[in-house]
Amino acid sequence: MKKITxxxxxxxxxxxxxxxxxxINGSSRVSDETRKKVMSLMRAYDFVPDTRAxxxxxxxTNTIALVLPGVSGPYYGEIINGVEEILMKNNYFILFMGxxxxxxxxxxxxxxxxxxxxxxxxxxxxxxxxxLKRVDMPLVLIxxxxxxxxxxxxxxxxxxxxxxxxxxxxxxxxxxxxCFVTGPAESYDSNQRLSGFMRAVKESxxxxxxxxxxxxxxxxxxxxxxxxxxxxxxxxxxxxxxxxMALGVMEGLKENGVIPGKDVxxxxxxxxxxTKFIDPPLTxxxxxxxxxxxxxxxxxxxxxxxxxxxxxxxxxxxxxVKHGINVxxxxxxxxxxxxxxxxxxGEI
Amino acid sequence: MKKITxxxxxxxxxxxxxxxxxxINGSSRVSDETRKKVMSLMRAYDFVPDTRAxxxxxxxTNTIALVLPGVSGPYYGEIINGVEEILMKNNYFILFMGxxxxxxxxxxxxxxxxxxxxxxxxxxxxxxxxxLKRVDMPLVLIxxxxxxxxxxxxxxxxxxxxxxxxxxxxxxxxxxxxCFVTGPAESYDSNQRLSGFMRAVKESxxxxxxxxxxxxxxxxxxxxxxxxxxxxxxxxxxxxxxxxMALGVMEGLKENGVIPGKDVxxxxxxxxxxTKFIDPPLTxxxxxxxxxxxxxxxxxxxxxxxxxxxxxxxxxxxxxVKHGINVxxxxxxxxxxxxxxxxxxGEI
DNA sequence: AATGATTGCGGAACCGGTTCCACAGGAGGA
DNA sequence: TCCTCCTGTGGAACCGGTTCCGCAATCATT
Numbered sequence: 096m097k098k099i100t101x102x103x104x105x106x107x108x109x110x111x112x113x114x115x116x117x118x119i120n121g122s123s124r125v126s127d128e129t130r131k132k133v134m135s136l137m138r139a140y141d142f143v144p145d146t147r148a149x150x151x152x153x154x155x156t157n158t159i160a161l162v163l164p165g166v167s168g169p170y171y172g173e174i175i176n177g178v179e180e181i182l183m184k185n186n187y188f189i190l191f192m193g194x195x196x197x198x199x200x201x202x203x204x205x206x207x208x209x210x211x212x213x214x215x216x217x218x219x220x221x222x223x224x225x226x227l228k229r230v231d232m233p234l235v236l237i238x239x240x241x242x243x244x245x246x247x248x249x250x251x252x253x254x255x256x257x258x259x260x261x262x263x264x265x266x267x268x269x270x271x272x273x274c275f276v277t278g279p280a281e282s283y284d285s286n287q288r289l290s291g292f293m294r295a296v297k298e299s300x301x302x303x304x305x306x307x308x309x310x311x312x313x314x315x316x317x318x319x320x321x322x323x324x325x326x327x328x329x330x331x332x333x334x335x336x337x338x339x340m341a342l343g344v345m346e347g348l349k350e351n352g353v354i355p356g357k358d359v360x361x362x363x364x365x366x367x368x369x370t371k372f373i374d375p376p377l378t379x380x381x382x383x384x385x386x387x388x389x390x391x392x393x394x395x396x397x398x399x400x401x402x403x404x405x406x407x408x409x410x411x412x413x414x415x416v417k418h419g420i421n422v423x424x425x426x427x428x429x430x431x432x433x434x435x436x437x438x439x440x441g442e443i
Numbered sequence: 444m445k446k447i448t449x450x451x452x453x454x455x456x457x458x459x460x461x462x463x464x465x466x467i468n469g470s471s472r473v474s475d476e477t478r479k480k481v482m483s484l485m486r487a488y489d490f491v492p493d494t495r496a497x498x499x500x501x502x503x504t505n506t507i508a509l510v511l512p513g514v515s516g517p518y519y520g521e522i523i524n525g526v527e528e529i530l531m532k533n534n535y536f537i538l539f540m541g542x543x544x545x546x547x548x549x550x551x552x553x554x555x556x557x558x559x560x561x562x563x564x565x566x567x568x569x570x571x572x573x574x575l576k577r578v579d580m581p582l583v584l585i586x587x588x589x590x591x592x593x594x595x596x597x598x599x600x601x602x603x604x605x606x607x608x609x610x611x612x613x614x615x616x617x618x619x620x621x622c623f624v625t626g627p628a629e630s631y632d633s634n635q636r637l638s639g640f641m642r643a644v645k646e647s648x649x650x651x652x653x654x655x656x657x658x659x660x661x662x663x664x665x666x667x668x669x670x671x672x673x674x675x676x677x678x679x680x681x682x683x684x685x686x687x688m689a690l691g692v693m694e695g696l697k698e699n700g701v702i703p704g705k706d707v708x709x710x711x712x713x714x715x716x717x718t719k720f721i722d723p724p725l726t727x728x729x730x731x732x733x734x735x736x737x738x739x740x741x742x743x744x745x746x747x748x749x750x751x752x753x754x755x756x757x758x759x760x761x762x763x764v765k766h767g768i769n770v771x772x773x774x775x776x777x778x779x780x781x782x783x784x785x786x787x788x789g790e791i
Numbered sequence: 792a793a794t795g796a797t798t799g800c801g802g803a804a805c806c807g808g809t810t811c812c813a814c815a816g817g818a819g820g821a
Numbered sequence: 822t823c824c825t826c827c828t829g830t831g832g833a834a835c836c837g838g839t840t841c842c843g844c845a846a847t848c849a850t851t
Contacts, residue, residue, distance in 0.1 A: 141556075141577070143553060143556040143557045143558075144557060145499075145557060145558050146554070146557040146558055146559040147495070147498045147499045147502075147504065147558055147559075148499050149557075150495045150498070150499075151493075151495045151496050151498075151499045154495075156495065158538070161539070165524060171520065172519065172520045175539065176513060176541075179539070179540075179541050183541060183547060183550070186550075188538055188539075188540065188554060188559070189538065189539040189540070190506070190536055190537065190538055190539070191509070191523065191527070191536075191537040191538070191539040192527075192536065192537070193524075193527050193531065199531060202531070202534075205491060206494070206536060208489075208491040209491045209492060209493060209494040209497075210491075210493050210494055210495055211494040211495075211536070229489070342720055345720075346720070367717075368717075369715075369716075369717030369720065369721070372690055372693075372694070372717065372720075372721045372722075373717070373720045373721060373722070374720075374721070374722035
């Protein structure tokens with residue numbers, strides 16, 4: 096089966112390429128008769144215009160790069176979902192890319208700068224801001240606060256989330272011996288969570304020993320190790336800066352005969368979907384993750400489209416005066432039993 | 444900043460476009476001197492060749508479409524990870540697309556047929572085989588057994604997985620009153636799981652009443668409803684055909700004072716990452732999900748590359764005699780406490 | 792030294808669309 | 822009636838690369 100092009104259709108319809116192109120793209124200034132003829136020929140020959148060619152001449156790929164550090168866990172999946180929801184409605188596609196190491200970083204930057212996409216949504220802690228600013232393409236950064244002419248940032252207010260949690264532990268419960276487990280040092284999230292915690296601590300005049308701030312790396316395994324480390328000197332409550340580590344801590348403790356929720360309390364951060372089903376159900380901080388995806392997508396579309404006036408007719412701004420913005424989303428405290436609270440069944 | 448093209452580079456290097464192109468693509472037959480000159484100019488001017496143009500003339504997008512029905516849950520995330528791992532190594536990109544409804548289906552088919560990609564990996568129960576066969580592009584189907592000239596299929600042997608589980612319940616435990624919760628009727632997976640279960644039942648001469656096969660839809664909520672439905676006539680064990688529903692059943696029972704793992708046993712299917720942390724830890728069937736992604740990616744690459752001979756030199760087959768294949772992957776029974784087994788701490 | 796093979800490169804066609812510009816013909820206004 | 826405006830269309834340039842073909846110079850062979 097020979098591949099069919101717009102020219103063949105044109106020939107068969109006895110019109111020129113340009114007319115066919117206009118008909119396909121719903122341009123005005125094509126007679127109804129011609130349009131119908133073209134459309135029926137398209138259907139008859141199963142003709143789908145070649146995106147590659149279209150893309151080259153129209154300078155639009157209708158694709159947005161989405162860079163994430165892997166997709167395991169519900170976290171990234173939710174982001175993808177949020178992004179997809181919005182982009183799909185606006186007829187954009189997602190080019191998904193991981194950023195595990197420097198090689199992949201190079202790869203996706205190359206893809207972006209090679210105009211494989213019209214813009215990018217990036218969640219990558221390791222990428223240098225200076226490098227990023229050299230990219231000549233609309234960008235939305237997740238979990239960052241960098242902005243510039245063409246860069247917007249969306250982040251969750253991790254600091255206030257863990258500040259709230261810390262206050263819940265300190266003020267509501269009156270705990271005085273609290274242990275905090277951090278994420279990896281390079282993680283923006285992790286540092287924000289720590290700083291929110293520290294702020295609450297300082298405000299309450301509590302004294303937290305150096306040995307009560309323990310370094311983890313956001314993995315289950317690191318949580319388990321923390322459990323073993325503090326076994327002989329248990330605090331009242333352990334605040335793990337993500338749920339996976341909280342789970343690891345729980346497991347580590349259980350393995351050593353310590354009962355979480357009774358002998359020691361544990362709270363997490365993220366509100367992963369399984370947190371309410373574990374034993375004891377985990378008190379944690381919920382983030383509007385899917386919303387992050389949605390908003391990122393909306394932001395990128397915003398910087399892409401040059402705006403429309405009230406008549407719905409496209410108008411090009413003479414000068415795009417817009418500057419990237421910085422959105423911060425709030426969090427929500429999810430109280431369950433693992434912090435020592437008694438909640439009724441099925442409450443949350 | 445004016446955009447720079449291959450022609451500008453050529454002019455500056457005092458060579459022709461073609462030579463620059465050859466230099467960039469590491470073609471042979473370019474003198475070292477020229478190559479170096481071109482490379483250094485590229486770096487100096489931050490020149491990245493335009494993918495859109497490259498794509499049009501080379502007829503290769505280096506992109507594979509990945510179609511999934513959403514990405515929530517660890518299931519799809521793992522598939523993406525597996526696919527990414529392989530594709531990345533081979534310098535391919537992933538164009539991610541959801542398939543929620545007929546509109547999105549149309550959309551992604553259009554993208555594929557419009558040659559936005561070089562091939563596609565599709566997991567979409569609702570897509571009609573006849574429609575699929577009209578697509579002139581290498582395809583890998585997940586959870587299907589359709590094959591053709593250009594279509595391969597990868598699936599998990601769901602049937603044997605649930606057959607094994609059923610036998611574990613029937614033979615090892617000697618349960619006689621088993622309730623099976625299905626997934627949505629359109630789901631290939633779901634039907635396979637049911638049929639494996641039924642086979643084991645028949646082979647053991649067990650009698651399972653009509654009312655012991657209950658329809659769910661793979662969601663947590665449907666599991667909870669099942670729990671309420673069977674509350675007044677509890678079976679010995681409930682085999683939910685996925686973990687989420689198993690969890691829903693557990694919650695539904697707990698809310699009504701029935702203790703899973705004691706009053707009634709429950710098993711699931713999928714081995715989601717949280718299954719070992721819930722109370723009681725869930726007996727389930729593990730699927731090599733990430734492997735599915737990996738193999739799908741490898742298959743699609745296989746159909747893309749025309750093969751290489753032992754000297755590592757590309758050779759075009761005169762006729763591509765390859766036909767799509769059908770891979771079935773086995774499963775693994777994961778025994779934990781929820782089925783009534785006593786396992787030592789930290790065993791699995 | 793003559794011949795043939797190889798290397799390095801330039802020119803031009805080509806990939807399949809989009810879009811600018813020109814133009815014919817009909818409608819409408821003065 | 823003449824001029825202008827609008828509609829529908831064709832022609833050609835263009836997007837920015839890749840690749841085929843041909844040619845000159847160099848190298849190897851006999």
